[in-house]
Amino acid sequence: MNPSDPRISEWLDGRLSKQEAAEIELLVRSDRHLLRDVEEIRAARILLSTVAKLKVAPDFSQSVMAAIARGVGDEISDPTGSPDLAGLSREDRGIEEEWRSIERQRVAAEIDEAKEDVGSSVLSAQHSDVFNVRSRWLIVPLSTALAGGLLVAFAINAVLMQSRVDPQIAQQNEKQPSQIVSTETLSGRIPSAELSDRLAVALADDEQHVRIVVRDTTARLQLESLIAASGMHVELQNNFVTDFVTEERLSGNRKTEPMAKRSMAPAPTPRAAAAADKSAPETKGKTLQIELSSDRLEGAVESQAKSDAQESFACTGTTDSAENLLQSLLTLLESESVGLWIDRRIPEEEDQTMLAAAGAPILIQDSADLRSDTAALKLQQRDAPGSGVGETQKKSSQLSERPEGTVRIWIDVIAMDQTEQLQRPSKSKFPSPVSSPQGSE
Amino acid sequence: MSELHKVSEELDDRALVAAVVAGHCEAFETLVIRHQDRIYTLLSRLCGCPHQATDLAQETFISAYRNLSAFENRSEFFTWLYRIACNHAAAAHRRKKPMASLDQLRSGSQRDDGERNRSFEPAAKTSSVSAAMESSENARKIADALAGIDEIFRTVVVLRDMEGASYEEISETLDIPVGTVRSRLHRGRLAVKQLLYADFGNGGSKEISPDRIKINRGH
Numbered sequence: 339m340n341p342s343d344p345r346i347s348e349w350l351d352g353r354l355s356k357q358e359a360a361e362i363e364l365l366v367r368s369d370r371h372l373l374r375d376v377e378e379i380r381a382a383r384i385l386l387s388t389v390a391k392l393k394v395a396p397d398f399s400q401s402v403m404a405a406i407a408r409g410v411g412d413e414i415s416d417p418t419g420s421p422d423l424a425g426l427s428r429e430d431r432g433i434e435e436e437w438r439s440i441e442r443q444r445v446a447a448e449i450d451e452a453k454e455d456v457g458s459s460v461l462s463a464q465h466s467d468v469f470n471v472r473s474r475w476l477i478v479p480l481s482t483a484l485a486g487g488l489l490v491a492f493a494i495n496a497v498l499m500q501s502r503v504d505p506q507i508a509q510q511n512e513k514q515p516s517q518i519v520s521t522e523t524l525s526g527r528i529p530s531a532e533l534s535d536r537l538a539v540a541l542a543d544d545e546q547h548v549r550i551v552v553r554d555t556t557a558r559l560q561l562e563s564l565i566a567a568s569g570m571h572v573e574l575q576n577n578f579v580t581d582f583v584t585e586e587r588l589s590g591n592r593k594t595e596p597m598a599k600r601s602m603a604p605a606p607t608p609r610a611a612a613a614a615d616k617s618a619p620e621t622k623g624k625t626l627q628i629e630l631s632s633d634r635l636e637g638a639v640e641s642q643a644k645s646d647a648q649e650s651f652a653c654t655g656t657t658d659s660a661e662n663l664l665q666s667l668l669t670l671l672e673s674e675s676v677g678l679w680i681d682r683r684i685p686e687e688e689d690q691t692m693l694a695a696a697g698a699p700i701l702i703q704d705s706a707d708l709r710s711d712t713a714a715l716k717l718q719q720r721d722a723p724g725s726g727v728g729e730t731q732k733k734s735s736q737l738s739e740r741p742e743g744t745v746r747i748w749i750d751v752i753a754m755d756q757t758e759q760l761q762r763p764s765k766s767k768f769p770s771p772v773s774s775p776q777g778s779e
Numbered sequence: 780m781s782e783l784h785k786v787s788e789e790l791d792d793r794a795l796v797a798a799v800v801a802g803h804c805e806a807f808e809t810l811v812i813r814h815q816d817r818i819y820t821l822l823s824r825l826c827g828c829p830h831q832a833t834d835l836a837q838e839t840f841i842s843a844y845r846n847l848s849a850f851e852n853r854s855e856f857f858t859w860l861y862r863i864a865c866n867h868a869a870a871a872h873r874r875k876k877p878m879a880s881l882d883q884l885r886s887g888s889q890r891d892d893g894e895r896n897r898s899f900e901p902a903a904k905t906s907s908v909s910a911a912m913e914s915s916e917n918a919r920k921i922a923d924a925l926a927g928i929d930e931i932f933r934t935v936v937v938l939r940d941m942e943g944a945s946y947e948e949i950s951e952t953l954d955i956p957v958g959t960v961r962s963r964l965h966r967g968r969l970a971v972k973q974l975l976y977a978d979f980g981n982g983g984s985k986e987i988s989p990d991r992i993k994i995n996r997g998h
Contacts, residue, residue, distance in 0.1 A: 379969070382968060386936070394833065399812045405837060
């Protein structure tokens with residue numbers, strides 16, 4: 339369950355029906371991190387409610403009446419008639435005009451926000467006061483959102499039907515089972531009736547781009563574990579680093595060995611992740627290899643050129659698994675041992691400095707700006723000698739067509755030195771893929 | 780106290796409003812006395828400054844007096860008064876300079892911590908030193924947390940969790956749909972929670988605004 343789901347507050351305020359309350363309670367108690375969030379919200383509410391009421395100065399009412407009397411003496415309209423600007427003094431006319439301007443701005447802002455709320459959560463309509471006249475105008479956009487959700491569900495079913503009969507698609511599935519999510523996954527996992535709501539609540543777009551700056555191998559391993567556990571299927575890895583760290587290097591010896599093997603993740607099992615359990619053998623000299631598998635990810639990489647060290651994962655999965663992944667990344671915020679930081683906007687420079695100073699080992703950035711870079715980013719698959727990837731190794735720069743109803747998250751992992759101050763990325767500074775392998779030390 | 784004033788204390792808000800509109804302006808003072816503490820408390824929470832809250836409270840009542848003929852009794856008088864107060868607080872907020880970062884607020888470079896905390900001091904004296912200190916510390920934390928969130932979330936959180944207003948009352952006060960109240964309240968609570976329980980300088984700052992937490996894209 340999403341911690342930002344407003345039903346949590348309604349549950350705490352006792353506004354949900356018994357059935358809904360039981361459902362929410364079950365969801366909350368089954369998620370350790372969510373439970374802690376809820377307990378903290380509950381504690382914050384109690385703290386706020388204990389703040390005592392304040393008292394105004396004893397002569398306050400007299401000062402108000404005196405001000406009113408002064409105003410009446412200056413031909414300010416009195417409550418016995420409607421306010422008329424023409425009858426007001428210049429000062430009060432200005433106040434009256436400002437008041438009206440504020441009201442207009444406020445109303446316009448409320449309408450914009452209400453429209454945004456309608457677009458972001460279909461469920462809002464279900465809980466709104468049906469007798470509230472003001473909410474009637476929301477019925478049309480809400481109906482449109484519901485209709486859109488039904489259309490998407492219908493389209494997904496159509497794809498399922500087509501894939502069952504279309505020999506080309508079936509053949510493609512057989513050839514590269516790792517490339518697309520299985521039909522079983524599609525039929526079993528996507529909550530068709532709630533798809534639009536899920537997408538609206540979890541991921542507004544069907545492709546997202548997340549940048550993760552990793553400071554050390556521990557953090558990277560944790561990140562890999564999260565990706566593995568999320569159920570997302572890793573389609574493509576673009577590792578522009580050719581030198582892998584050896585145990586000697588990790589212990590202080592700077593020697594590295596060239597990358598010997600790299601494997602992609604075939605997916606024989608029809609799970610949501612659709613990933614295989616294939617691990618590449620270690621090479622001589624105890625080189626740690628990068629291995630991508632949604633069941634098990636292991637390996638570490640350290641780049642010589644840290645500012646250019648970048649790996650790109652394209653993860654595809656259902657909205658559930660995408661939400662799982664992002665939620666997992668989010669929950670790592672609470673882990674002091676990891677100290678992940680998630681910021682969905684490019685933060686201000688001083689914020690990044692604060693983050694760096696606080697020693698956060700991972701900074702996750704997600705920005706709409708990165709999406710345009712992603713579109714231009716050419717994904718290249720490098721053939722490693724003896725990699726043994728076989729038919730699942732991609733040769734082209736194009737990913738497979740993403741099945742309808744799934745979402746894709748691009749994750750760029752950048753290794754940075756811990757002492758390096760995190761710089762605010764700009765479009766022009768977005769790391770470009772290294773075009774040629776780098777030689778070993 | 781005049782006879783009329785004594786009588787007016789027994790009248791409800793609607794009757795007093797009718798009396799004022801009919802020309803008995805003294806009845807308005809009864810309305811002021813009846814609601815001044817609640818309006819002042821609300822404005823103190825919203826703007827964080829007792830002096831400014833006093834000024835805004837006065838403006839609120841003056842505006843209410845001027846527009847009393849426009850009050851159509853569709854809602855409770857106090858709900859209408861709350862709305863005027865929230866509007867004045869919002870207008871004052873927009874007229875102010877951009878809010879300082881939380882670091883600046885904590886260092887006191889832009890606001891007077893003592894003055895701000897007085898908005899959150901308990902009205903009654905505490906019985907022990909430790910309780911007083913804890914109360915003062917809580918007040919500081921709450922003041923910091925509320926000052927650190929966006930004004931539209933702060934208003935809803937204050938109305939709900941500090942003033943005890945229902946969702947429907949908040950909806951009526953702020954003239955927003957109940958769905959918007961739900962959304963803003965939860966987002967505000969998340970933000971307040973984050974700020975109240977943030978641990979700066981402990982291996983990873985956790986300060987995150989609701990926009991940053993939200994997975995939903997739509998910055």
